[in-house]
Amino acid sequence: MNDPTPLAGQHLRLTRRYFLQLGAAGAASLGACPLWAQAADGEDIAAEDALAEQLAKLQYLTREERFLNAGRGSPPPHTLPPEKLREVGLHRDTWKLEVVPDPDSNAKVESPLSEARGTALDWQGLMKLAETKAVRFMTVMTCTNGRTPFGMGLWEGVPLRDVVWMARPTANVRRLYYYGYHNDDPKQQFRPSLPIGRVLEDPPGEHPVILCYKMNNRLLTPKRGGPVRMIVPDGYGNKSVKWLQRIVLTNDFKANDSYAEQNNDTNSRVKTCARFLHVPEKVKARQPAPITGVAQVGSSGLTKVQYWLCRQGTDLPADDPYFTKAAWQDAEILPPPTDWGGDLPDGKLPPVAGQIDPASGKPLVWPMRYTIAHWAVLLTNLAPGKYDLRCRTIDAAGIPQPMPRPFAKSGHVTIQSVPLVVEG
Ligand SMILES: Nc1nc2c(c(=O)[nH]1)N[C@H]1C(S)=C(S)[C@@H](COP(=O)(O)O)O[C@H]1N2
Numbered sequence: 001m002n003d004p005t006p007l008a009g010q011h012l013r014l015t016r017r018y019f020l021q022l023g024a025a026g027a028a029s030l031g032a033c034p035l036w037a038q039a040a041d042g043e044d045i046a047a048e049d050a051l052a053e054q055l056a057k058l059q060y061l062t063r064e065e066r067f068l069n070a071g072r073g074s075p076p077p078h079t080l081p082p083e084k085l086r087e088v089g090l091h092r093d094t095w096k097l098e099v100v101p102d103p104d105s106n107a108k109v110e111s112p113l114s115e116a117r118g119t120a121l122d123w124q125g126l127m128k129l130a131e132t133k134a135v136r137f138m139t140v141m142t143c144t145n146g147r148t149p150f151g152m153g154l155w156e157g158v159p160l161r162d163v164v165w166m167a168r169p170t171a172n173v174r175r176l177y178y179y180g181y182h183n184d185d186p187k188q189q190f191r192p193s194l195p196i197g198r199v200l201e202d203p204p205g206e207h208p209v210i211l212c213y214k215m216n217n218r219l220l221t222p223k224r225g226g227p228v229r230m231i232v233p234d235g236y237g238n239k240s241v242k243w244l245q246r247i248v249l250t251n252d253f254k255a256n257d258s259y260a261e262q263n264n265d266t267n268s269r270v271k272t273c274a275r276f277l278h279v280p281e282k283v284k285a286r287q288p289a290p291i292t293g294v295a296q297v298g299s300s301g302l303t304k305v306q307y308w309l310c311r312q313g314t315d316l317p318a319d320d321p322y323f324t325k326a327a328w329q330d331a332e333i334l335p336p337p338t339d340w341g342g343d344l345p346d347g348k349l350p351p352v353a354g355q356i357d358p359a360s361g362k363p364l365v366w367p368m369r370y371t372i373a374h375w376a377v378l379l380t381n382l383a384p385g386k387y388d389l390r391c392r393t394i395d396a397a398g399i400p401q402p403m404p405r406p407f408a409k410s411g412h413v414t415i416q417s418v419p420l421v422v423e424g
């Protein structure tokens, strides 16, 4: 197999299957879209590449080399030469994690894990904990200010609470903050924080905050934040610190996240929203147009993806900025994949308790919160003209995007609009 884009291919097969299921009209639509027809024949590599580029945004599990990267650092820590990585503790042989009380607060911690005391947690210590405590779950990495998800990982790690308890906090701890290697330059420090309660227990059906050492069943690369990063499954990416080295337990009750200094709402949980993947620029009148996209499933769940085709030039109501009164129609949320992609060793999903039924190998619920789902729709009976095509989600409470919170700095959820030309 030397297909450079197996995940893109996976999405293509999945969406083709959907369109083919729609019967003759569906099958014909594939021919109506040149990109798809060529890619399906495997003849036109350029078209396949162009399609793959779009589809890459919509893989289920994202392979390491396709994962989008964000983060501070000059130089970015993952680009340091191997001997330097080793020297600064970003190698499994030299990595140490401290869990200490905040010197500026009265937090009581009986057994801090610290370099000075020789009690910091090392890789072997973490692996020892992993023998009995390791958990795995799939969640999407998505940035507060990102338009599309950065990627989805199957993350493995040890619940943070198990390491917090090792430090024996006894009083005056309301939050914790944490950071990674930052070139020893305080200006480069990236420091999120969490309420202690989020760490110590999880609402039913939610995943724990973890000290993560594997993605897609492979050890974390330096680029992905290895040897160990935080993964906060319900949070935006800014909570998931890479190159983690220090956790500070504090009685400060305020969030002191560095990302908040840029006007970000760092406590917002991941929100539900839809994006387009493939929309043909031009279609012929009365020929079906296949449309695909991705939905990010946030804390409020996902019940529907909808689209609205609106002729350009139509007056839009001034008092309805989110088009709640428009003629939205339902798209189809595609079923779970059989091949999860992500370059998993042996191509197989390991057991994922809590998300995947061990007997059937299928998700326990679909779509899954804090992950992505693919969606598609076939537009038919199109009259010639120029249109704007929009998509949105409806969450589990029946509330349409971008409510309940339209504030951009709480997570980007604007309703996407793309042009579509139907030729006479
Ligand atoms: N150490 C460190 N961790 C960090 C950041 C950073 O600047 N430094 N940026 C965060 C932000 S804002 C995001 S969106 C995610 C992106 O994770 P990724 O590079 O794995 O996609 O990393 C987070 N972790």
Ligand SMILES: [Mo]
Pocket (backbone or CB within 6 Å): 070, 142, 143, 144, 145, 237, 238
């Ligand atoms: Mo981010």
